[in-house]
Amino acid sequence: MVNAVPSPHESPFLAACRGEEPVHTPVWFMRQAGRSLPEYKAARGETSMLEACRTPELVCEITMQPVRRHGVDAAVFFSDIVVPLAAIGVGIEIVPGVGPVVAEPFSTEADVKRLRNLDPCDVPYITEAVGLLGKELGATPLIGFAGAPFTLASYLVEGGPSRDHAKTKALMKSRPDVWHALASRLAAICGEFLRVQVDAGANAVQLFDSWAGALSEADYREFALPHSTAALAGVAESVPRIHFGVGTGHLLEAMAETGAEISGVDFRTPLDEAAKRLPGKVLQGNLDPALILADDDALIAETDKVVAAGRAAKGHIFNLGHGVLPYSDPAKLKLVVDRVHETTAR
Numbered sequence: 520m521v522n523a524v525p526s527p528h529e530s531p532f533l534a535a536c537r538g539e540e541p542v543h544t545p546v547w548f549m550r551q552a553g554r555s556l557p558e559y560k561a562a563r564g565e566t567s568m569l570e571a572c573r574t575p576e577l578v579c580e581i582t583m584q585p586v587r588r589h590g591v592d593a594a595v596f597f598s599d600i601v602v603p604l605a606a607i608g609v610g611i612e613i614v615p616g617v618g619p620v621v622a623e624p625f626s627t628e629a630d631v632k633r634l635r636n637l638d639p640c641d642v643p644y645i646t647e648a649v650g651l652l653g654k655e656l657g658a659t660p661l662i663g664f665a666g667a668p669f670t671l672a673s674y675l676v677e678g679g680p681s682r683d684h685a686k687t688k689a690l691m692k693s694r695p696d697v698w699h700a701l702a703s704r705l706a707a708i709c710g711e712f713l714r715v716q717v718d719a720g721a722n723a724v725q726l727f728d729s730w731a732g733a734l735s736e737a738d739y740r741e742f743a744l745p746h747s748t749a750a751l752a753g754v755a756e757s758v759p760r761i762h763f764g765v766g767t768g769h770l771l772e773a774m775a776e777t778g779a780e781i782s783g784v785d786f787r788t789p790l791d792e793a794a795k796r797l798p799g800k801v802l803q804g805n806l807d808p809a810l811i812l813a814d815d816d817a818l819i820a821e822t823d824k825v826v827a828a829g830r831a832a833k834g835h836i837f838n839l840g841h842g843v844l845p846y847s848d849p850a851k852l853k854l855v856v857d858r859v860h861e862t863t864a865r
């Protein structure tokens with residue numbers, strides 16, 4: 520026997536990423552680690568979110584929790600999209616119940632200069648945590664991630680979470696030079712953050728452009744696409760790259776042009792429709808996270824629908840259409856994992 524130890528390479532998740540036929544449709548959930556799990560709350564205790572992200576043993580434990588409990592086919596690294604910004608000295612905090620809040624929001628050319636390049640030495644705790652996870656996970660693959668330049672820029676310009684992204688859009692249109700300078704610096708930081716995780720052993724990456732759906736296709740193409748493409752180029756040809764946004768049904772084709780091998784689809788676009796529009800692409804998605812709160816029969820029926828629609832794609836990685844809601848019952852997530860595995864076993 521050449522290789523007695525099972526490796527992530529043969530996992531259903533990575534087989535699906537490559538467009539091969541896995542032994543069952545792989546499942547993982549965005550935000551599978553976190554507040555839906557009592558053991559997460561116990562492990563976090565009073566530790567702040569960013570402090571937790573800088574503590575390798577805690578990152579390793581929290582990342583492992585949903586793998587142990589749900590039997591998902593991939594782990595997603597426990598961190599946050601703002602970790603690399605905090606690491607280069609941007610004053611940013613994650614406020615519970617609110618999200619990332621920036622002490623001095625960005626608006627000018629001088630502000631752009633506050634962003635220096637990320638060096639792997641700025642984030643030794645990331646390298647260490649990914650290394651610990653490599654040992655713990657065995658054959659289960661690890662997904663690293665970063666926030667895309669547009670989504671990160673929105674936090675920096677708005678100063679915090681925003682519904683309308685008005686200041687961000689105003690900056691793009693009135694000072695395209697400042698916008699492109701800001702977004703290209705963010706692309707370099709984001710590409711480096713992905714590379715650090717891949718160099719330490721992450722088997723795939725996901726680029727979260729969570730708020731890109733706020734842009735028209737024309738604006739996405741002009742102001743976001745080139746920078747997301749640059750960020751993803753940082754790990755091209757080394758690992759499969761997943762690209763995801765919320766409310767991005769109108770952007771699926773444009774987002775696929777970033778070069779990501781796998782397109783994340785939110786719950787508003789059926790996977791069979793996405794498959795028609797993105798021929799030859801592997802798709803990830805897209806059960807509405809709200810349905811985790813539905814009764815078992817409804818949840819199973821909706822899970823089956825997603826599996827059936829996913830068969831239209833070249834490959835399907837089952838996920839929710841956005842992150843697990845904090846008040847989800849973990850037993851329901853396990854029900855979904857088991858149902859997908861049972862109904863797709865080959």
Ligand SMILES: Cc1c2[nH]c(c1CCC(=O)O)Cc1[nH]c(c(CCC(=O)O)c1C)Cc1[nH]c(c(CCC(=O)O)c1C)Cc1[nH]c(c(C)c1CCC(=O)O)C2
Binds near residue numbers: 550552614619680
């Ligand atoms: C926009 C965004 C952020 N962070 C992230 C995104 C993109 C994904 C998405 O669209 O949801 C990415 C992220 N944040 C976190 C993960 C962990 C990995 C996983 O998916 O399991 C991931 C992938 C942990 C986290 N990131 C955060 C938590 C909650 C912190 C806590 O437990 O106190 C977790 C587990 C904090 C955070 N960080 C952010 C928000 C909006 C919040 C929620 C604030 C709140 O409601 O309290 C910014």
